[in-house]
Amino acid sequence: MPQLVDQYQRKFEYLRLSITDVCNFKCTYCLPDGYHRQHKKAFLTLPEIRHLVAGFATMGTQKVRITGGEPSLRRDLCDILETVKTTPGIAKVAMTTNGYRMARDVADWRRSGLDAINVSMDSLDAKMFHQITGENLLHKVMSGIDAAFDAGFEQVKVNTVLMKGLNSHELGAFLAWIKPRNIQLRFIELMQTGDNPALFHAHHVSGATIMAQLLEQGWIEKVRQPTDGPARVFCHPDYQGEIGLIMPYESHFCDSCNRLRVSALGRLHLCLFGEQGSELRPLLQHSHQQPELQQALLTALATKGPSHHLAQGDVGGTQHLASVGG
Ligand code: SAM
Numbered sequence: 082m083p084q085l086v087d088q089y090q091r092k093f094e095y096l097r098l099s100i101t102d103v104c105n106f107k108c109t110y111c112l113p114d115g116y117h118r119q120h121k122k123a124f125l126t127l128p129e130i131r132h133l134v135a136g137f138a139t140m141g142t143q144k145v146r147i148t149g150g151e152p153s154l155r156r157d158l159c160d161i162l163e164t165v166k167t168t169p170g171i172a173k174v175a176m177t178t179n180g181y182r183m184a185r186d187v188a189d190w191r192r193s194g195l196d197a198i199n200v201s202m203d204s205l206d207a208k209m210f211h212q213i214t215g216e217n218l219l220h221k222v223m224s225g226i227d228a229a230f231d232a233g234f235e236q237v238k239v240n241t242v243l244m245k246g247l248n249s250h251e252l253g254a255f256l257a258w259i260k261p262r263n264i265q266l267r268f269i270e271l272m273q274t275g276d277n278p279a280l281f282h283a284h285h286v287s288g289a290t291i292m293a294q295l296l297e298q299g300w301i302e303k304v305r306q307p308t309d310g311p312a313r314v315f316c317h318p319d320y321q322g323e324i325g326l327i328m329p330y331e332s333h334f335c336d337s338c339n340r341l342r343v344s345a346l347g348r349l350h351l352c353l354f355g356e357q358g359s360e361l362r363p364l365l366q367h368s369h370q371q372p373e374l375q376q377a378l379l380t381a382l383a384t385k386g387p388s389h390h391l392a393q394g395d396v397g398g399t400q401h402l403a404s405v406g407g
């Protein structure tokens with residue numbers, strides 16, 4: 082079976098699958114006015130997800146990340162996790178969540194097959210957390226992180242969108258927080274989308290400013306493995322935790338791209354900042370459609386460009402990341 086490799090010899094062993102675009106938070110950079118439904122279509126069903134993941138797995142996909150919107154708002158989340166985890170060829174199931182349901186449900190997610198978890202937390206300051214996410218729930222996310230360790234996750238990854246004037250001064254506090262904890266804190270540079278240009282121009286700051294401070298304080302960049310994605314990871318002998326930097330505006334960021342995305346409505350997105358995506362849903366209705374699905378993936382992949390055009394201010398068709406599954 083042909084593998085998911087593009088004309089630039091990038092191998093796509095990682096699928097990011099959005100299972101809903103609904104969200105209960107109002108992050109300023111993503112859904113500042115909250116979620117408003119813009120379509121009447123139902124999200125991918127469990128059988129559609131099963132057929133989709135099975136098709137990807139036959140072509141070399143080994144890792145699936147469940148995302149959204151907020152994936153934990155789906156009532157059948159545990160069934161989805163179990164379905165993905167038991168698909169032959171899938172070695173790792175990860176999920177990105179805003180942490181809202183984590184304290185309550187993370188043990189069930191783990192029992193259903195979740196191997197790795199990323200939780201978004203943009204500030205250690207409760208007021209700033211509220212300001213950025215629209216919800217006064219830092220305490221809830223914090224107890225969710227504790228619950229994840231209690232449930233047996235050895236490491237928790239925390240996503241923090243770096244924003245000048247909002248949380249960029251919190252590096253010291255974040256470092257103190259991860260010193261005794263096996264947390265990989267990942268600073269993600271704020272990305273421009275169709276909906277957020279004013280916020281982007283006011284608050285974008287390069288992750289290089291964090292990198293300079295880390296290097297000055299004795300942090301060391303870990304050697305990247307060929308299967309690693311675009312995050313650059315730093316460690317320090319005195320710290321249990323690690324720092325990751327995701328800097329999509331760096332040149333060559335896309336050289337290490339290893340992921341494809343499918344939206345909650347079943348559209349294949351070759352890039353977070355690509356165009357409308359190609360429709361896969363009609364090919365997910367029966368298991369015997371697998372050859373057609375495989376051919377559709379190969380045809381689409383042949384058109385994947387070498388990189389996005391974010392640095393030129395071109396955000397493709399992406400209004401906000403909740404629609405594509407960030
Ligand atoms: N709702 C879940 C959450 O927030 O973790 C999963 C979906 S969310 C779209 C995935 C990740 O994308 C989150 O870590 C979020 O902070 C990040 N994100 C969303 N919009 C972004 C933007 N404009 N720039 C950088 N990161 C963004």
Ligand code: SF4
Nearest residue numbers: 104106108111179403
């Ligand atoms: Fe919701 Fe995640 Fe977007 Fe925040 S970043 S509004 S939690 S989808």
